[in-house]
Amino acid sequence: MTPAEKLRRIFDWTQEVLDHVTDTPAAQADPAAVAALEARLGVPLPDAVAEALRTWDGEPDPMGCFLGHEWMSMVKINRHLDDVKQFDKPENPTVPDEAAAEAAFDEIAQGFLTHVPAGWAEVKFGIGPGVMKLGAPKLPDGSFAGKAVDLPREAGDALMARVRALMAAENAAYGWDELEFTFHADGTREVTRKRYDNLHKYQRYHPEGAIRDKYMHLKWLPLVHDGGGNYIGVDLDPGPNGTVGQVIVFGPGEDDHFVIAPDWDGALDHFLGRIESDSGPIREGAHLHDLIREAFVGG
Structure with a gap:
């Protein structure tokens, strides 16, 4: 399956299985939305991520279309980036004039x-x-x-x-x-x-060196929201041991920031594997981030 087909399969499965999810996300109505987002970020999005955002534009009434979590709209993605701007600091500050x-x-x-x-x-x-x-x-x-x-x-x-x-x-x-x-x-x-500190001494990063040691980062693009301020998204500025486009779990409420897969396609494979082989916890309302953490970091 293509990444687009995998994502559609996840949305369809969620709607079929979780009683409170009655629809799939809305269609993207703005053909320029992805280009505007790329211009804001200053980097191109991975092809599979750009395709997903050109196709789907969030949940008008958040239900949890992505395995119980919210698929974010472009408006909410940009609102998140607005909030994060205060934490994005030059590594070598200088006085321009x-x-x-x-x-x-x-x-x-x-x-x-x-x-x-x-x-x-x-x-x-x-x-x-x-x-x-x-x-x-x-x-x-x-x-x-x-x-x-x-x-x-x-x-x-x-x-x-x-x-x-x-x-x-x-x-x-x-x-x-x-x-x-x-x-x-x-x-x-x-x-x-x-300058207010953008490092968080209580957070841990897995694997070591794969994710930048930051509290929040403008180049962490959120796609899926747990409703409590934490996200699954794409890392466009990884640490020295990471990969551009790797999919990570991050957020102020996450003690562990960690890599799920080296790219969006690989992350979708992980989620499809869950619903095809061990969907019980998701059916019973388990928090998706907790399930992922157990798989990649340990309990």
């Missing part, structure tokens, strides 16, 4: 320090999308003022707009999430660009 950054820091300093009461020796300030850290100024004797800096809302909004503009200009080259300022009364300052 030091002069422009210093000019922005000057504006931020002026906008913030205007609201710091006189007599301070040092004051810290943190700012980023969704973040505004206002501490109490340190006084010359080493003690701290009784309360944090009182920054009016309008001033805070103006500072946030300037920070967002700088962030957009530096995002591709640096990918920072927050600016942390330390201002001194003598006019000097230190600025730290903080």
Whole structure:
């Protein structure tokens, strides 16, 4: 069977066997959807994956058309990628324009320090999308003022707009999430660009070196969703021991990220083997990811 025929067989079997699944996924109505996705990812999709996405476009009312899990629509795939963008960071961050950054820091300093009461020796300030850290100024004797800096809302909004503009200009080259300022009364300052960690020390990756050691990744393309934020999808940027196009299980709720097969066709063979030889657990409502984990990682 071709990969398209194998996928159709999985959808048909699921509809026949699982009572709550009453239909197959919707047909893909947008002929440009796959090309747009490839342009966004910056890499071509494996042929079998592109064919699947050109044919099927998710479940209007998620039922679990893929062995009890949801076949994702293009809208949901793109929404997931939007969410993941915050975790995708350059491996070697650089500041693209030091002069422009210093000019922005000057504006931020002026906008913030205007609201710091006189007599301070040092004051810290943190700012980023969704973040505004206002501490109490340190006084010359080493003690701290009784309360944090009182920054009016309008001033805070103006500072946030300037920070967002700088962030957009530096995002591709640096990918920072927050600016942390330390201002001194003598006019000097230190600025730290903080990046939130995209590594997850509690996750394990199997086989070793096959999957990049990341919490989430823009090049992990989700196809099947378990309803709890975890996915079966295609890895378009594998680790040094992996293969482009390998099919993996991943997600924030998965302690183990692991490879199912070197390509989509091989993954479909695995799933077909399950329904043809040992479909009992799926019929009884077992979580598909748990079954796969037992096969590839162990209980």
